[in-house]
Amino acid sequence: MFLFTTIAYGQNIDFESFGKGKALKVSGGISANSVFYNANQQTGREAFTYFLQGNLNLSLYQFSMPISYSYSNQGALLNYNVPFKFNRFSLHPKYKWFQGHIGDVTMNFSPYTLNGHLFTGGGVELTPKGKFKVSAMGGRLLRATEDDDEPNTIPAFTRMGYGLNVGYEHNKLALNVIGFYAKDQMNSISTIPEEKGVTPKENLVVSLGGAYKISEDLDIIAEYASTAITQDLRAEDSSNGEGLASLLFNDKSSTEYHKAIKAGFNYSFKKATLGVTYERIDPGYETLGAYFFNNDFENITLNSTTMLLKDKLSLSFNIGYQRDNLEKQKEQSTNRTVGSVNASYTASERLTLTAMYSNFTTFTNARLDQFETINDDNLLDNANEQFDYKQLSQNANINVNYILAKSEKNQQNLNVNYALADVSNEQNGIVRIGNASTFHNANVSYSLVFPKKKTAITTAINGTVNTIEKENATTWGPTLGVNKKFLDNKLNTGFAASYNSSTSKTSFTSVTNFRINANYVYKDKHNFNLNGIQLFRNSTSNYGKELTITFGYNYSF
Numbered sequence: 064m065f066l067f068t069t070i071a072y073g074q075n076i077d078f079e080s081f082g083k084g085k086a087l088k089v090s091g092g093i094s095a096n097s098v099f100y101n102a103n104q105q106t107g108r109e110a111f112t113y114f115l116q117g118n119l120n121l122s123l124y125q126f127s128m129p130i131s132y133s134y135s136n137q138g139a140l141l142n143y144n145v146p147f148k149f150n151r152f153s154l155h156p157k158y159k160w161f162q163g164h165i166g167d168v169t170m171n172f173s174p175y176t177l178n179g180h181l182f183t184g185g186g187v188e189l190t191p192k193g194k195f196k197v198s199a200m201g202g203r204l205l206r207a208t209e210d211d212d213e214p215n216t217i218p219a220f221t222r223m224g225y226g227l228n229v230g231y232e233h234n235k236l237a238l239n240v241i242g243f244y245a246k247d248q249m250n251s252i253s254t255i256p257e258e259k260g261v262t263p264k265e266n267l268v269v270s271l272g273g274a275y276k277i278s279e280d281l282d283i284i285a286e287y288a289s290t291a292i293t294q295d296l297r298a299e300d301s302s303n304g305e306g307l308a309s310l311l312f313n314d315k316s317s318t319e320y321h322k323a324i325k326a327g328f329n330y331s332f333k334k335a336t337l338g339v340t341y342e343r344i345d346p347g348y349e350t351l352g353a354y355f356f357n358n359d360f361e362n363i364t365l366n367s368t369t370m371l372l373k374d375k376l377s378l379s380f381n382i383g384y385q386r387d388n389l390e391k392q393k394e395q396s397t398n399r400t401v402g403s404v405n406a407s408y409t410a411s412e413r414l415t416l417t418a419m420y421s422n423f424t425t426f427t428n429a430r431l432d433q434f435e436t437i438n439d440d441n442l443l444d445n446a447n448e449q450f451d452y453k454q455l456s457q458n459a460n461i462n463v464n465y466i467l468a469k470s471e472k473n474q475q476n477l478n479v480n481y482a483l484a485d486v487s488n489e490q491n492g493i494v495r496i497g498n499a500s501t502f503h504n505a506n507v508s509y510s511l512v513f514p515k516k517k518t519a520i521t522t523a524i525n526g527t528v529n530t531i532e533k534e535n536a537t538t539w540g541p542t543l544g545v546n547k548k549f550l551d552n553k554l555n556t557g558f559a560a561s562y563n564s565s566t567s568k569t570s571f572t573s574v575t576n577f578r579i580n581a582n583y584v585y586k587d588k589h590n591f592n593l594n595g596i597q598l599f600r601n602s603t604s605n606y607g608k609e610l611t612i613t614f615g616y617n618y619s620f
Contacts, residue, residue: 093117146219175288177352220247
């Protein structure tokens, strides 16, 4: 015997609300942008592209119908095929606690299930007053794309996906159950391009999550996700399933089962917070509801924030440890520690200082086969076999901002910024020549604003020194910019010029560019903008110039 429990919602239409307020409201905005590009060298960039976007919101009493679209000629300019759309159109009808999604849309359930994947179909979000919230979706994740002679073509089967997210909230407890299913249609393309690693797949993901507020200052969160993914639907049936998802999945010999776990707590006390998070994702974990997934890692992080010196000093830090090769399947294992500190100090109304430091240390150790070691007859390769690799990465940044003057006549500001990036590779305790690099960057800028004249002038000088091995590469250059408003602030114009030169032992490059921009607002609803960049690049090997002009129009109503 089977027992099924079903939760049903009925839409209570409030007829008394009709006739109150404005019957029909129309609002929204449209935008059109075009880019013209010209260069004296081959860059692979199209000479002219355009983008059309807009949103329209129609509302009738308590009903509303947001409409959005995005259209461009980018997709038509490609000489190869892809299984997704560049142009999109969607409807989002809404009435009280009912929200619909129709067309080319995205929905997010959780990072381990459905996470931002575009689909063509429909979805709903039900958020009535009470303990339960429900979201559901269904549609095409990928469209059928035949393989052709173009190497950049991305062949794909028609892939359909379906998802359900049920949430429960009561007092201090919140629970969440998610199910996501996707399957390729094997007959949607004529040939299966196995040489590109494309095979028909099927996937089921089940996730259980929750949060509990122990007190006003302490709460805990947790999520467990189980995925079952068949890498090739043509494989034979099997019965080796494991995990929560296997209970509802048709197992095959190419089916893989993986899990993901995340848990943590956050504690607040006085003006400080403390949080600890643990996350583990099995090797090979993936879901067809996301475009990319990091897996085969385990990490634990500790973070905290606090305020000191009468709230003038803000401090935050983050410390973490991560390792991979969880199932000892790789020849090398990597673990790393991460630490960062951020500080912001408001010394006075005029002086603000901020600083940041982070340290990333990655360790890699080779895992040798014991039989290869026993049978090894080469006594000269011990140094290579005892491989112990460490990568050290340090980043620091200091910023000082000082207001020199602030009056009705003029405002002056000085900003100084310094950044350091240092990376070194250590092998068996030694950092060899060529395995370290240091990057220094310094910037000083001064701005002068005349509020009554609606004019702003900015000058800056920027310099970098990059050291790799024994060679130094330097880049420096000044920048000058002027902004001016006209016609009662309706027309905003700007001009900027900059020059920078890069020098090393083997090459010299100088870049000069001029920028102009203008923005005009007509009757508060029409916005016109024009931008132009002329760039000249001169190096020891060639001379190049590029011109980019962008024109845009936005209308809101």
